[in-house]
Amino acid sequence: MLSFLQYLISGLSLGSIYAIIALGYTMVYGIAKMLNFAHGDFIMIGSYVIFTVVTTLSGGSIPGLLVAIVCCTLIGVTTERIAYRPLRGAASPLAVLITAIGVSYFLENLALLVFGSDTKSFTPVVSWSGLVLADGKLRIQGVTIITIIVSIVILIALQTFVNKTREGQAMLAVAQDKGAATLMGINVNRTISITFAIGSALAAVAGALLCSAYPSLTPYTGAMPGIKAFVAAVLGGIGSIPGAMIGGLCLGIVEILSKTYISSQLSDAIVFGILIIVLLVRPTGILGKNIQEKV
Amino acid sequence: MALLEVKDLKVYYGVIQALKGISFHVDKGEIVALIGSNGAGKTTTLHTLSGLLQPRSGEILYNGKNITKVPGHKIVSMGMAQVPEGRRVFPDLTVAQNLRLGAYSRKDQAETEASFEYVYKRFPRLKERQNQAAGTLSGGEQQMLAMGRALMSHPDIILMDEPSMGLSPILVNEIFDIIREVHEDGTTVLLVEQNAKKALAIADRAYVLETGTISTEGKASDLLGDESIRKAYLGE
Numbered sequence: 001m002l003s004f005l006q007y008l009i010s011g012l013s014l015g016s017i018y019a020i021i022a023l024g025y026t027m028v029y030g031i032a033k034m035l036n037f038a039h040g041d042f043i044m045i046g047s048y049v050i051f052t053v054v055t056t057l058s059g060g061s062i063p064g065l066l067v068a069i070v071c072c073t074l075i076g077v078t079t080e081r082i083a084y085r086p087l088r089g090a091a092s093p094l095a096v097l098i099t100a101i102g103v104s105y106f107l108e109n110l111a112l113l114v115f116g117s118d119t120k121s122f123t124p125v126v127s128w129s130g131l132v133l134a135d136g137k138l139r140i141q142g143v144t145i146i147t148i149i150v151s152i153v154i155l156i157a158l159q160t161f162v163n164k165t166r167e168g169q170a171m172l173a174v175a176q177d178k179g180a181a182t183l184m185g186i187n188v189n190r191t192i193s194i195t196f197a198i199g200s201a202l203a204a205v206a207g208a209l210l211c212s213a214y215p216s217l218t219p220y221t222g223a224m225p226g227i228k229a230f231v232a233a234v235l236g237g238i239g240s241i242p243g244a245m246i247g248g249l250c251l252g253i254v255e256i257l258s259k260t261y262i263s264s265q266l267s268d269a270i271v272f273g274i275l276i277i278v279l280l281v282r283p284t285g286i287l288g289k290n291i292q293e294k295v
Numbered sequence: 296m297a298l299l300e301v302k303d304l305k306v307y308y309g310v311i312q313a314l315k316g317i318s319f320h321v322d323k324g325e326i327v328a329l330i331g332s333n334g335a336g337k338t339t340t341l342h343t344l345s346g347l348l349q350p351r352s353g354e355i356l357y358n359g360k361n362i363t364k365v366p367g368h369k370i371v372s373m374g375m376a377q378v379p380e381g382r383r384v385f386p387d388l389t390v391a392q393n394l395r396l397g398a399y400s401r402k403d404q405a406e407t408e409a410s411f412e413y414v415y416k417r418f419p420r421l422k423e424r425q426n427q428a429a430g431t432l433s434g435g436e437q438q439m440l441a442m443g444r445a446l447m448s449h450p451d452i453i454l455m456d457e458p459s460m461g462l463s464p465i466l467v468n469e470i471f472d473i474i475r476e477v478h479e480d481g482t483t484v485l486l487v488e489q490n491a492k493k494a495l496a497i498a499d500r501a502y503v504l505e506t507g508t509i510s511t512e513g514k515a516s517d518l519l520g521d522e523s524i525r526k527a528y529l530g531e
Contacts (some may be wrong), residue, residue, distance in 0.1 A: 119406050152351050166399070179347055180383040183376070184365040185400030185448070289387075 002137050008262050009252065013213065015143040015252020016151035018205040021229030022236065022244035023158060024199030030239035031175045031195045034084060034096050038103035039203060043217055044070045045107060047122065047203035047211045054123050061125040061208075076200025077193050078105055081173040085189065104223075111219035122213035143212045151207065154202065155245050157253015162241065163270060171195060175239070228255075231275050237288025246286055250274075296359055298323040298452055298483055299344070299375070304353035306336075306343050313339040315507040316353065321452065326474070326484040328494040328515060329526060333503035337487040338380050340504070341454050344485075345377045346370045352399040372400035376450035380457045380487075382441040390421050393429050393440055406449065406502030414443040417473070419420025442473065452483040459490050471497055491528035495519045503528070 021043060028036045051065035083103055087096040128142030162168035174191045182188055198241040210225060211217055228251060232261040236247025254274060259267040278286070297320035306314040314336045321327045329337055342348045344355060346367030355363045355374060363447035365373070376397075385393050393528050394414060398407040416445035420438045424432065429440055438458055447452055455474065471493055471523040478484050478497075495501055498515040503524065511524065 057509060169388070169392060169396055170399065172392075173399075175385050176385045176387060180379060181396075182347060183345055183371060183379060183383075184396045185368050185371040185446075186396075187366075187368045227304065231303075 002134060006138060006140075007256050009140055009144060011097075011253035011254070011256035012249060013147045014256055015232075015249035016147045017206055017210050017213070017248075018225065018229045018232045018251050019151050019245045019248025020154060020202050020209070021225060022232040022248045023154065024202045024206075024211075025230055025242040026197050026233040026236070026238055026240065027158075027171075028199045029233070031171050032084070032088075032192045033046070034079075034093070034195075035100060035230070035231075036079075036084075036102040036199070037226070038079065039199065040222035040229070041104050041107040041111075042200050042203035042222070043207040043210065043225060044076060044078060044111060044217075044219060044222030046110060046207035047217050048120075048209055049204075050125065050211070051120055051122055051217055055120075060238060061123070061127070065125060065204070065208050068207065069201045072200040072204035072207075075107075076196040076203070080193060080196040085192075106210060108223070115219065117219065120217040122211040122215040122217045125208045128211050140211075143209065147209045147213065150205065151245070154205070155182060155241070158198075160239055167191070167194060172201050228271070229281045232273065235275055235278055235285055237285030240285070240287045240289075242288035243285055244265045250286075297321060297356070299482045299485065300354075300356040300359060301340075301344070302354040304340070304343060304354070304355070305351045306348055307351050313507055314343070314396055316506070317507070317509050319502050319512065321483060321485050323451075324443070324481075325407045325499045326478050326486060326497055328491075328498035329485065329487045329504055330491040330494055330501060330502040331398050332363055332489070332528075335504040337504055338456055339522070340376060340439050341485075342452060344370075345375070371448050373449070373486070374448075374451035375454065376445040376452075377454040378438075378441045378445045378456060378458060380460070381433075382437045384429040384432075384437050384440050384444065386428065386486075389426050390429055390440055391425040393444050394421070394425075394447050397444035400448055405442070407447070408449045410449055414446055416419055417446070417476070423503060427500070435462055435469070437513075438462065438466075438470060442477070443472075446477065446482075450482060452485060453477065454485045454487070456487045457489060458486075458495060459488065463478055465494065491524075 024039050025042050028034065039264060049068040049071045050064040053059040053067050054061055083099050084096050087099060090096065126143040126146045129143040131140045145205050162171060170186045173186055174183060174188050178188050216244055228246065232247035233244050235250060236243030251271060255271050258270040258277045262270065299321040302318050302422050303313055303316045303317050329340065331337055342352050346365060350363060354361055360444065385396065394411060398410055401407055420436055421440055429437065432440060458470050462470065473482060474486065475497055486494055486498060495515045495518055500521060501515045501518050502509050503511040511518065
């Protein structure tokens with residue numbers, strides 16, 4: 001029983017990381033109506049920035065995280081400006097999707113060029129060793145607890161921002177109708193830039209937590225978590241902020257439990273199998289809205 | 296000086312020319328109707344005025360200032376608001392949130408609250424439903440919300456695109472009464488309508504748009520009596 005609890009908590013922690021990444025995916029999709037497949041690579045870039053500040057420059061974890069947040073925000077906004085915005089009016093939505101895949105390869109190969117292909121050993125951002133409960137039978141790592149808390153704080157902050165602030169309301173307006181939003185005086189380009197900035201800053205945070213829990217860093221570190229988080233966002237209902245959270249947590253728990261109790265080789269297959277089943281039953285995801293038109 | 300003056304406006308969708316050089320003006324305090332059949336270019340005209348479309352050539356003067364190149368999101372703060380075709384309320388936001396977005400361009404909180412009061416007084420049903428999602432409103436209520444949302448910016452001129460579309464005859468009368476009241480409160484109105492009879496009945500002047508060009512213009516009362524207009528647009 002205690003070991004089950006242990007695995008459940010690990011699952012929650014991994015799920016919280018997926019959730020933070022998925023929040024970035026889902027906000028960008030919801031507002032700019034595009035899938036930023038390079039989002040996972042923003043995580044990797046953020047992690048390398050932290051690695052550089054902490055290990056190469058001996059700068060400390062917190063400054064490292066702050067520099068990473070700034071770098072990722074700049075990369076996110078710049079990518080949107082030079083690679084995605086010119087294609088926003090393109091005849092096919094595939095144009096921007098393919099560009100995003102191109103950006104993903106570009107960033108991976110850039111990291112390969114700059115940092116090399118060898119695995120870097122990441123110094124965890126969280127130094128707290130954690131809690132030991134039930135006479136040492138239940139150990140919860142510090143990074144696990146911090147990850148879960150951070151994801152909850154981010155969720156609450158984002159929900160408050162979107163529902164209570166002027167800029168947040170502008171985002172929802174742009175998400176629903178860009179033309180009508182323009183008529184309200186909302187600068188659609190600026191709103192989309194802000195969305196990319198927030199999503200990319202979250203990617204830096206996710207990178208710090210991911211590499212603290214699994215401390216080996218390569219140029220491909222972000223790729224698989226990026227895809228898993230995309231699955232989480234779809235599972236929860238893409239475009240929905242609470243949906244990304246629920247999707248991320250479900251995915252993390254299922255992944256850890258199936259790794260433990262079924263097969264570690266099959267766990268990814270199980271995760272994607274669940275996605276297929278959920279989409280067959282509820283094509284819009286767990287919290288996705290039913291699409292209805294009013295005449 | 297006209298409040299709004301359009302000179303030789305040409306607009307293209309790719310290679311297709313939607314507006315072939317139209318000119319018209321709206322004076323302060325007028326209701327001007329722009330009538331014409333489907334595809335004549337009425338909505339294109341309003342989209343271009345609000346900066347959602349860029350013209351190939353021509354000029355738009357507002358209060359004597361050339362606003363042809365001003366980006367769309369800066370138009371509403373200059374005093375020109377639009378009630379778009381098909382209402383286009385934000386369906387997942389509440390009525391109150393929709394109205395607040397209407398005042399997005401305004402910085403003064405007290406003025407925004409005053410506009411809320413004005414709009415709720417004009418549309419009591421919106422007040423009753425202020426916490427309801429806009430997508431759950433009836434068509435008539437959505438039209439009122441779209442009008443209220445445009446009024447939240449306290450515009451000098453309001454552009455209305457087919458406000459009567461898809462509404463029952465009783466609601467159409469109600470909407471036209473509201474347009475008249477909004478005008479009496481001091482707002483200039485540029486009204487685009489397929490319901491030419493209703494539009495000409497409340498307008499001071501009117502322009503008839505035919506496949507991208509203005510074919511007829513004049514006093515609304517004269518056009519109502521014009522034989523060819525009656526045949527083409529009033530179904531007589």
